[in-house]
Amino acid sequence: MVMKRITSVNNEYIKKIASLKTKKYRDEYKMFFIEGYHLVSEAFKSNVLIEVLIVNEEDYINGISNLLVTEEIIKKIANTVSPQKIIGICKIKEESFVLGDRILILDDVQDPGNLGALVRTALGFEFNNIILSNNSIDIYNDKFLRATQGAFFNINIIKDNINKWIIKLKENNYYIIGTGFDNSKNIELLEYNKKVVLILGNEGKGINKETLSLCDVVAKIEINQKLESLNVMVAGGIMMFKIATIKK
Amino acid sequence: MVMKRITSVNNEYIKKIASLKTKKYRDEYKMFFIEGYHLVSEAFKSNVLIEVLIVNEEDYINGISNLLVTEEIIKKIANTVSPQKIIGICKIKEESFVLGDRILILDDVQDPGNLGALVRTALGFEFNNIILSNNSIDIYNDKFLRATQGAFFNINIIKDNINKWIIKLKENNYYIIGTGFDNSKNIELLEYNKKVVLILGNEGKGINKETLSLCDVVAKIEINQKLESLNVMVAGGIMMFKIATIKK
Numbered sequence: 001m002v003m004k005r006i007t008s009v010n011n012e013y014i015k016k017i018a019s020l021k022t023k024k025y026r027d028e029y030k031m032f033f034i035e036g037y038h039l040v041s042e043a044f045k046s047n048v049l050i051e052v053l054i055v056n057e058e059d060y061i062n063g064i065s066n067l068l069v070t071e072e073i074i075k076k077i078a079n080t081v082s083p084q085k086i087i088g089i090c091k092i093k094e095e096s097f098v099l100g101d102r103i104l105i106l107d108d109v110q111d112p113g114n115l116g117a118l119v120r121t122a123l124g125f126e127f128n129n130i131i132l133s134n135n136s137i138d139i140y141n142d143k144f145l146r147a148t149q150g151a152f153f154n155i156n157i158i159k160d161n162i163n164k165w166i167i168k169l170k171e172n173n174y175y176i177i178g179t180g181f182d183n184s185k186n187i188e189l190l191e192y193n194k195k196v197v198l199i200l201g202n203e204g205k206g207i208n209k210e211t212l213s214l215c216d217v218v219a220k221i222e223i224n225q226k227l228e229s230l231n232v233m234v235a236g237g238i239m240m241f242k243i244a245t246i247k248k
Numbered sequence: 249m250v251m252k253r254i255t256s257v258n259n260e261y262i263k264k265i266a267s268l269k270t271k272k273y274r275d276e277y278k279m280f281f282i283e284g285y286h287l288v289s290e291a292f293k294s295n296v297l298i299e300v301l302i303v304n305e306e307d308y309i310n311g312i313s314n315l316l317v318t319e320e321i322i323k324k325i326a327n328t329v330s331p332q333k334i335i336g337i338c339k340i341k342e343e344s345f346v347l348g349d350r351i352l353i354l355d356d357v358q359d360p361g362n363l364g365a366l367v368r369t370a371l372g373f374e375f376n377n378i379i380l381s382n383n384s385i386d387i388y389n390d391k392f393l394r395a396t397q398g399a400f401f402n403i404n405i406i407k408d409n410i411n412k413w414i415i416k417l418k419e420n421n422y423y424i425i426g427t428g429f430d431n432s433k434n435i436e437l438l439e440y441n442k443k444v445v446l447i448l449g450n451e452g453k454g455i456n457k458e459t460l461s462l463c464d465v466v467a468k469i470e471i472n473q474k475l476e477s478l479n480v481m482v483a484g485g486i487m488m489f490k491i492a493t494i495k496k
Contacts, residue, residue: 223372233479
């Protein structure tokens with residue numbers, strides 16, 4: 001086992017890796033990093049891991065580049081306060097984006113924790129493509145990546161103009177389901193026999209008007225009037241569960 | 249409008265209110281406090297608000313005690329870093345606990361954010377009684393109260409021995425649904441014609457074995473094998489939605 005070793009936090013390559021904390025350099029180098037054993041192992045399984053920085057030789061991973069570093073270096077790079085002793089470097093995939101039967105579109109969902117949980121739920125109910133509106137957070141944001149707990153690597157995610165996509169998907173025989181409270185239909189009553197797109201909106205504002213006007217139907221979950229609304233993670237989970245059931 | 253006014257953070261009454269941050273004094277005085285206009289208004293509507301501490305006279309609330317204080321006092325009492333200029337003092341209700349048709353039992357759910365979202369969802373789907381296991385967080389914990397966004401005041405919540413309750417509820421003709429992956433039945437296939445109890449378990453460990461053995465059925469949500477499990481908020485939301493639908 002031959003491994004390169006770096007011990008100085010001021011090493012130029014370490015500085016380059018640390019620069020991936022910002023979107024600017026992730027875009028420039030077409031790379032991002034992840035922290036911890038679980039995410040690294042998920043990235044490896046998905047063939048996007050190109051290198052690991054490890055502190056202990058026994059964490060060596062076959063088939064990719066391994067770099068032995070110090071705990072100080074890991075701490076310099078990591079976003080978390082008490083990082084595990086491994087950092088993985090991934091390449092940003094060129095999106096092939098083969099469209100499946102169920103697609104999730106998120107209009108301006110802002111909280112990385114909410115977004116992460118929605119990605120996990122989407123994987124659970126086989127919404128294998130997710131399109132985030134252009135005003136969403138960067139998909140290589142570290143809090144978001146951690147919140148997906150690795151589900152990120154098993155799903156196709158892009159950021160793009162969602163209205164352009166909706167028009168294209170309608171032309172390709174997808175049924176477009178928006179969500180909201182005005183002029184909306186109880187999710188229990190939905191009937192269709194098509195591939196499907198589910199759109200969820202921003203935590204406070206919901207889906208923007210122009211996007212809503214492109215939907216085939218707007219659906220809602222009936223709840224007790226004492227409650228203003230469900231949390232977007234919970235509402236999204238129920239909608240995806242229900243749609244996965246209708247399609248069976 | 250005659251109002252008492254306190255300007256010193258060292259006032260004995262202010263010290264007493266601030267002591268309600270700890271469970272010990274909440275239990276002793278049978279009171280707790282809440283922060284912000286929204287929670288105060290929800291508490292008022294639910295008849296548990298006995299007093300408000302306000303900075304501006306225009307926040308006066310009719311029919312209860314009003315105390316004019318300084319921003320400094322509000323900051324001394326509040327748990328949040330930038331509190332709104334109102335604090336409400338509530339009495340801890342003697343539980344009457346009239347049992348409804350749907351009851352939620354939470355076995356050792358620990359995260360205040362998860363618990364808060366589950367309480368909101370429970371209100372949404374008319375699970376009007378919630379029983380927390382004795383090892384759960386205190387129900388007057390401030391993070392939890394804020395996470396419920398006021399739903400707390402519209403629902404009956406107690407902390408108690410959940411196994412004792414399950415046995416009692418079974419005797420009273422409730423159908424007991426546990427959740428888990430071993431020997432479990434797809435939630436889609438559940439059939440019953442009874443009042444219902446849903447039990448959700450700890451984020452990591454699930455429901456403890458003894459409680460599981462008391463269930464009439466253990467239910468699961470079918471998900472893609474690439475995902476280990478759904479977030480407890482999402483899983484709970486889907487289960488409650490599904491049960492509310494079966495019962496209609």
